[in-house]
């Protein structure tokens with residue numbers, strides 16, 4: 043797949059190339075401890091069906107399947123999805139794969155108890171983020187949980203390059219995916235963009251490269267888990 047519904051969401055083209063090499067996949071093969079640390083909560087909440095949105099090469103979809111959840115994975119990159127299927131095969135677990143854009147997820151309403159979107163939904167402008175959050179809310183069951191990383195305004199990339207729309211920057215000369223739009227937000231906007239979901243936890247964490255601040259957040263969809271709305 044080489045295009046998506048929102049024209050600002052083009053970063054999957056970069057990632058499709060990254061995922062073709064073993065070197066490109068290497069940095070994205072270990073499970074993030076923040077994700078692993080949520081498994082206890084998911085069990086306590088009776089979570090069964092989980093979606094890894096913009097799954098990359100499937101590190102978390104495979105992990106969650108290994109933890110006993112029914113695991114789905116979607117990404118706009120064909121190579122990502124192919125590599126996710128291969129990783130699931132190597133691990134001896136089942137992951138249901140799909141190729142598709144995060145702004146129009148290929149699932150029925152209320153399909154999942156939990157959605158993970160790690161370093162995913164900020165690949166675009168604010169409208170794309172809004173569209174993706176709407177899709178997460180649509181595919182989650184009432185009271186479902188979702189866990190996101192978002193680029194923080196403290197991130198060194200915020201303000202670099204051209205601001206193509208509010209909070210959205212493109213760095214034309216960059217050697218990485220920053221040649222594509224990336225959206226940055228502060229805490230107030232993080233909460234506003236996810237309404238009417240409730241923010242349960244958030245912290246602003248520096249990832250491996252200096253200044254690479256990302257919000258790590260956990261939200262709860264409206265409605266009562268196990269209820270009708």
Ligand SMILES: C[S@@+](CC[C@H](N)C(=O)[O-])C[C@H]1O[C@@H](n2cnc3c(N)ncnc32)[C@H](O)[C@@H]1O
Nearest residue numbers: 051054057096097098118119143144160161165
């Ligand atoms: C930084 S990687 C993270 C991969 C994975 N979530 C992980 O943590 O290992 C970003 C992923 O988002 C995917 N992506 C970017 N834009 C997308 C879009 N519009 N729809 C679906 N996936 C997209 C890319 O193809 C890539 O696999």
